[in-house]
Amino acid sequence: xxxxxxxxxxxxxxxxxxxKDDIQLAIRPDAGGEFYQWFNFRFEGEVGxxxxxxxxxxxxxxxxxxWENYQAAASYDRQHWFRLPTSYxxxxxxxxxxxxxxxxxxxxxxxxxxxxHWDLLSAVQRHPDVDLEHLGLTLDGRDxxxxxxGDEDPSKRNIWITARQHPGETMAEWLVEGLLNRxxxxxxxxxxxxxxxxxxxxxxxxxxxxxxxxxxxxNAAGVNLNREWQTPSLERSPEVYHVVNKMKETGVDLxxxxxxxxxxxxVFLAGSEGVPAWxxxxxxxxxxxxxxxxLASADFQSQFxxxxxxxxxxxxTVASNWVAQEFDCLSNTLEMPFKDNDNLPDPLVGWSPERSxxxxxxxxxxxxxxxxxxx
Numbered sequence: 001x002x003x004x005x006x007x008x009x010x011x012x013x014x015x016x017x018x019x020k021d022d023i024q025l026a027i028r029p030d031a032g033g034e035f036y037q038w039f040n041f042r043f044e045g046e047v048g049x050x051x052x053x054x055x056x057x058x059x060x061x062x063x064x065x066x067w068e069n070y071q072a073a074a075s076y077d078r079q080h081w082f083r084l085p086t087s088y089x090x091x092x093x094x095x096x097x098x099x100x101x102x103x104x105x106x107x108x109x110x111x112x113x114x115x116x117h118w119d120l121l122s123a124v125q126r127h128p129d130v131d132l133e134h135l136g137l138t139l140d141g142r143d144x145x146x147x148x149x150g151d152e153d154p155s156k157r158n159i160w161i162t163a164r165q166h167p168g169e170t171m172a173e174w175l176v177e178g179l180l181n182r183x184x185x186x187x188x189x190x191x192x193x194x195x196x197x198x199x200x201x202x203x204x205x206x207x208x209x210x211x212x213x214x215x216x217x218x219n220a221a222g223v224n225l226n227r228e229w230q231t232p233s234l235e236r237s238p239e240v241y242h243v244v245n246k247m248k249e250t251g252v253d254l255x256x257x258x259x260x261x262x263x264x265x266x267v268f269l270a271g272s273e274g275v276p277a278w279x280x281x282x283x284x285x286x287x288x289x290x291x292x293x294x295l296a297s298a299d300f301q302s303q304f305x306x307x308x309x310x311x312x313x314x315x316x317t318v319a320s321n322w323v324a325q326e327f328d329c330l331s332n333t334l335e336m337p338f339k340d341n342d343n344l345p346d347p348l349v350g351w352s353p354e355r356s357x358x359x360x361x362x363x364x365x366x367x368x369x370x371x372x373x374x375x
Contacts, residue, residue, distance in 0.1 A: 011214030032222020038168035059091020066262030150199030167210030169260035178357030272324035274309025292369035
């Protein structure tokens with residue numbers, strides 16, 4: 001038996017490999033030590049053998065409720081991901097593996113590698129409507145890259161999309177991949193109509209340092225980027241600092257911040273109802289956007305989600321709240337599950353990269369439904 005996590009996005013610590021029925025592992029915390037839940041490792045053994053992998057520090061992870069009814073993601077070829085039988089009891093997450101091949105990759109959710117991130121940027125830049133802009137560097141010296149789609153006509157609306165502020169929420173970049181590919185499809189009428197009316201500013205990965213380091217939630221300094229929007233700094237959160245400055249340059253008419261939720265087995269939006277700028281206009285836009293996304297994707301629902309903030313009580317350090325207030329615009333956090341969508345369960349794959357991609361495509365329909373009303 002052999003276990004390795006010494007690769008892009010890898011995270012696991014081997015405690016004991018002596019017993020194939022009780023392989024003891026632990027998740028390595030993010031920088032700063034406050035958060036951990038993401039794991040991603042390669043397991044090697046004998047074909048046909050059964051193994052039980054026990055993550056013994058799961059009970060003190062950031063979101064223990066995330067383990068309830070959770071099934072670990074796995075792949076033999078790192079292309080097609082499925083779910084493994086997984087149970088959680090007495091603070092231990094147990095993953096059952098019967099090997100069909102000699103090696104398998106097991107992760108909290110299907111990874112979106114840094115290499116794939118660069119493949120995405122390289123592919124989309126070939127489109128005539130796309131320009132890549134280097135916004136700045138992360139603390140580890142990685143690029144913060146903005147994908148600009150459109151002609152930057154000032155008469156058009158400006159739609160901003162960010163993903164992976166929390167690096168372990170890899171479904172967010174899968175969604176952006178689907179959204180970008182559909183937006184750049186020359187045969188897609190929805191995309192053509194949207195680009196006639198709006199310019200897009202998309203940051204597919206807000207936190208490349210945390211992504212490569214195998215973090216759940218923080219950057220290289222151990223900072224939760226989605227609590228930095230009111231006062232970002234080059235010392236703590238250059239990723240947010242550079243994006244905020246670019247937003248102030250372009251303006252924002254619609255903001256879509258894409259995330260994943262550990263505990264709730266649903267796709268939902270968290271709006272900005274608690275910001276001081278909230279009023280009838282933003283409430284009407286929010287209602288129209290929710291209705292359109294409900295029609296565009298059967299995976300989306302509005303019954304389950306976070307409790308709405310009371311008027312004037314929003315946390316203004318959160319991206320969607322800060323942007324809504326700063327630009328008086330429609331602004332949402334989109335959440336997808338790490339588990340499955342309980343409204344449309346799929347026991348084999350659960351929530352998956354493919355379903356995230358389709359939701360990205362559907363999101364464009366909802367944006368088209370409201371784009372004429374944004375100003």
